[in-house]
Amino acid sequence: MLVAEGLAKHYGGVTALDGVGITLEAGEVHALVGENGAGKSTLVKIISGVVRPDGGTIELDGAPVRFADARQAARQGVAIVSQELMTYDDLTVLENLFPYGAPLRRGLVSNREMRRLARPVLSELGLDPAPYARVGSLPLADRQLLEICRALLQEPRVLILDEPTSALPREAADRLAATTRRLADRGLAVLYISHFLEEVMRVADRVTVLRDGHAVLPAAPASGVGLDSLVTAMLGAAAPAAADPRRVRRARTGGAPVAFTDVTVPGRLREVSLNAAGGEIVGLAGLQGSGHLAVLDAVCGRVRPSRGAVRLPNGVTPRSARHAVTAGVAYVSGDRKGRGLMLDKPLWENVTSVTWLGQGRDGALPRRSRLVERARTGLERLRVRGDVHARAGDLSGGNQQKAVLAKWLDAGPAVLALDDPTRGVDVGARAELHRIVRDLAAEGKVVLVASSDLAELVDLCDRVLVFQHGKVVDTLAAERLTEPGLSLAMNAGFAAPAP
Template identity: 50%
Template sequence: MLEAQGIRKTYGGVVALGGVDFSVRPGTVHALLGENGAGKSTLIKVLVGALPPDSGVLRLDGRELRVRTTADAVDSGIAVVSQELSLFPDLDVLANLFPMREPRRGGLVARRRMAEKARPVLDELGLHVDLDQSVEELALEQRQLLEIARALCTDPRVLVLDEPTSALHEDATTQLHQVIRRLAARDVAIVYVSHHLEDVLDVCDTVTIMRDGLVAVPAVPAHTLSVDRIVQHMLGDRVAAEMEARSHIDSDAVDPGAPALRFEDVTLGDELRGVDLVVPAGRVVGLAGVDGAGHRALLSVAAGVVRPDRGRVVLPDGRSLRHSIRGAIEQGVAIISGDRKRFGVMLDKSVWDNVAQVSTVGLRRDGLLVRAGRLRDRAQLQVASLGIKTPSVDQEVGMLSGGNQQKVVFAKWFESDPSVLLLDDPTRGIDVGAKAEIYKLLQEQSRRGAVQLVASSDPRELAAICDEVAVFHEGRICARLSGAHLNAHTVLEVMNTGVPPAIDPPER
């Protein structure tokens, strides 16, 4: 078993881990929970050799373990699937599965041996991709599964999964959980970190909860806990952040002449087959579906990323959407992705530089001379109104926590005063508290009269924040759920079956 004892780690005076004991036994799935900043990421980095602790010892089967690099950890049988996707996008699937550990034959990489080893692992995870496909072409969900496959290819004795399901849909999550249970049955020790508490209770045997760099609840059996209790333990004395459902509006009470974002007969290859959808100003409409069902394709069309083969998109001001990213943004569309590191922020630039990126830099609204002083003042206002936790607007965004980085993304879009917000998994990898704050921001945008379209891989999120959810199945909207039908359970069911709930016939 893997055991950590008295692990301490400080960063320039800030205590990240204040003497933590943690152990995971073979054959168990052990959840490690806590809010962002509670210390779980640091603990994991220590466990897998990515970060040397200031003090404390690691033991594997009672022998002291000296891991200095992640390669040492892999040699000792510890594998990690990290939250930050760390694949090589230019390489193919097979090359990504065996980085630096390619089976060799006479000094050359033996691709056939690699393939023989890789196929069963991929099949078990339900990842059906060509081995020579470039990783760049894979969907986010497939990339996440590939990352898990890579860890499994090392035949680990200890497997650390940091947010393994953040990009996975329900069926992929279920399949992953089955794989995890099988691994546990083979006596692998598994550490499971997730913000999806229901996932945790579904697959884990044991739960450890961290708070403020210390263990708040050490290794209790999972069946003694509920989501509510876990959240209480995570937050401690702090008020539990509420993910309360907003009052759902009756979708019939829409004035047909009111400004709205309209999709008319939007068709795009096999992905979208004649989609009609009207989203009135001030509404939040969710887009749900399994991978490839078309909900994300609709978002790409609205963002101007792809031009539909047929049909058109009409913006709230009555103009037709120009089908380019820049065109859409000029027309008042905001594109907010959960993949903030790629699409959202400039990590090496200051908060104010980022906040100015759309309005001042992209749209050139401030004319031909940019005055940094003014931009910093404006960023200061956004920081205050969005509650971004940063020492100053000059701080590099890469130094902020994930939740605060995402708020910077919101800030830069709010600066441009958009009339349509397209949100793609807007709270991916963010802790409960920051999520609740972002939901509040979205509600304010509704009051302002903005149209919001949200795609999310978490049906609970959709049920909590949307007035209505359009469920996609094979390129069509198969059901529109609102009111009493709008709950995570129904969304999930319809997503997977394509059959609308009995009393609510499809509105196509």
């Protein structure tokens, strides 16, 4: 249905794509995988008219096409859900679903018509938002699903999903995978990008692996490719030894803790007491709205409890987000567009910006060359692909996420508050980030981590606190700390039949 050949794209001195072809067939899910910065998003942006290629051709049903922009591509049946969320946060759900103009009824915009069209698509993905809710008030996962609904409402023939599940909890990701399969069975051609390789292989008919702008494994039948060979194709010689992700005994624990005493945050936490010692990695789990994320917000000074006390390792209570930063709290969120990076600034400024905040007061600013050098070291440590002088917004999604982490590590924090810290990060870099987090814990830092990816909690945490209705209902550690165990504890009581 869609055939692309010889696509090339250069950004200044960077070669993002170097002669890549791909064929999308009706009724098939074609997976596209590769390391951060391999060129996946560039490829799909070209196919969907978002970016102009420097070379190559695209044919749709045998006829050459050249899209001027995404809107034109959409009119010809090619829809994309891009990696960075593109919701209009100040508009309502309905307004977001019909960006290219609302359906008219007797010449007027008809809300009723919009609701009628949207309903089946929303429910197919398990969404039930208030149609007039402001989209910015919805959780990240719902915003991600909403974008997919928006693409489906265009009734595309080719649907491109660039990391559609990176912010989704497991159930929603499974539901999306099933939906994707159904759409292909109805005759759509789907191109699916994800770093969750097992998920990809379950849903895909074919897989193409990109490395450094080349298709190193083109259109292989998914059933014939094992996970190991997939990872090797992705990472090439740099493939990490299958490192044991499991808890390594750490040298030092029992450092000064983050402590909650009877903390109540209206509508979110009810008299929660907890203690996370220095050297410990404590997970926070729960369904949406269960309160686990309020713990991070309270530690970061972004909400003030109405009752009870939060104490940081240095004994102080965070009074504001800024105060928490100066008290040594690092907050790394997967919602990086919202609060991760200054996209228009060079990488080095981003990476050193937290330290600036802490140092500005005594007047002595470090020299620029020193900052640049420090940023370079920090970025190399995380293997970020991108020049220190590059605009942060020009990095690939996964590399932006690594840069957010580099920024906080640069500040030498005492507490790490992590919320989906490896969202969109490739398997190699994810293992690397986990290793760094463990090292920091071993140095005596407190690590609190929430993740929509339960495997991440199991890999990383010493114990996981499970929240329901604003309270801790269970603590999982050692052999009880498994993905099914977590899922069960999070859902316990919800699905149980009435006695």
